[in-house]
Amino acid sequence: METQVQEPLAMPGVVKDKTAAGTPLFKADELQGYRSRWERIQTEFVDEPRRSVEQADELVASVAKRLTDMFAEEKNKLVQAWDKGDSISTEDLRMALRRYRSFFDRLLSV
Amino acid sequence: MSTVEIVAIVTAAAALAVAVWALLQTQKTKHLRSKFGPEYDHVVDREGDRRRAEMELAHREERVKKLHIRELTTHERERFSTEWREEQKRFVDDPRAAVSEADTLVTEVMTVRGYPTTDFNTQLADVSVDHARVVGNYRQAHDIAERSRGGQASTEELRRAMICYRALFEDLLGSTVRENYSEEVRR
Numbered sequence: 001m002e003t004q005v006q007e008p009l010a011m012p013g014v015v016k017d018k019t020a021a022g023t024p025l026f027k028a029d030e031l032q033g034y035r036s037r038w039e040r041i042q043t044e045f046v047d048e049p050r051r052s053v054e055q056a057d058e059l060v061a062s063v064a065k066r067l068t069d070m071f072a073e074e075k076n077k078l079v080q081a082w083d084k085g086d087s088i089s090t091e092d093l094r095m096a097l098r099r100y101r102s103f104f105d106r107l108l109s110v
Numbered sequence: 111m112s113t114v115e116i117v118a119i120v121t122a123a124a125a126l127a128v129a130v131w132a133l134l135q136t137q138k139t140k141h142l143r144s145k146f147g148p149e150y151d152h153v154v155d156r157e158g159d160r161r162r163a164e165m166e167l168a169h170r171e172e173r174v175k176k177l178h179i180r181e182l183t184t185h186e187r188e189r190f191s192t193e194w195r196e197e198q199k200r201f202v203d204d205p206r207a208a209v210s211e212a213d214t215l216v217t218e219v220m221t222v223r224g225y226p227t228t229d230f231n232t233q234l235a236d237v238s239v240d241h242a243r244v245v246g247n248y249r250q251a252h253d254i255a256e257r258s259r260g261g262q263a264s265t266e267e268l269r270r271a272m273i274c275y276r277a278l279f280e281d282l283l284g285s286t287v288r289e290n291y292s293e294e295v296r297r
Contacts (some may be wrong), residue, residue: 039199042199042202043198043199044198045198045201045202046201046269046272046273046276047273049269
């Protein structure tokens with residue numbers, strides 16, 4: 001038998017820490033692109049629920065991959081600089097840590 | 111003229127009258143069947159009597175003819191399409207509210223086009239005159255919406271109600287609500 005309607009879910013990804021929220025992980029147009037894709041998926045659920053969920057899975061996977069790629073790239077840059085013995089500015093390190101924290105907070109808020 | 115001749119003429123006239131009457135009835139049936147499609151059969155089943163059903167349907171036609179039903183403007187069509195898409199999206203978070211809003215939206219379109227807001231059955235009857243093919247969907251959707259109020263409808267039924275409401279909605283709008291991008295999502 002079909003499940004009855006559940007209570008509406010709260011919106012995910014709401015970050016309470018103001019400082020973390022101020023560090024965007026994606027550029028504005030990339031973010032907009034992801035959101036548009038999500039909107040279409042959500043709108044299409046009524047017509048094809050299963051396909052909708054499959055596409056949501058793909059979208060979430062590609063966002064997650066993009067994020068991990070971004071952090072891998074970031075980490076590579078840092079490691080390369082350290083290996084070369086270059087000094088990375090404290091400011092660059094500060095920004096890097098804020099980006100890590102932004103991601104970290106979002107993961108924990110799930 | 112002899113009595114026999116008079117009787118013959120009167121009989122022939124009567125026979126002709128009957129034939130004409132029968133022809134008109136057949137044409138009437140044909141017209142109503144063609145105009146109302148599946149709704150014709152539905153009303154005949156419900157009334158259990160073809161003559162009574164045809165009277166009811168003819169009465170509907172007359173009633174709607176007197177109304178001033180107009181087409182939507184482009185702006186109105188866009189506004190309604192946008193609102194519909196919002197309801198489709200909302201379905202994911204609150205299916206019952208989405209179905210309830212869809213019902214309201216459909217009634218709003220009808221009102222804007224010139225149908226009087228009365229009770230569901232009268233509205234359905236009115237709209238069946240020009241939208242007979244989708245009126246069965248309206249009936250189905252409304253049934254589900256009623257049961258949803260009692261918490262009796264599954265999510266799958268609510269989903270089907272949305273699709274049914276949309277069929278009528280699009281017919282009233284005279285256009286589909288899905289943008290071209292929905293084709294991309296499918297690939």
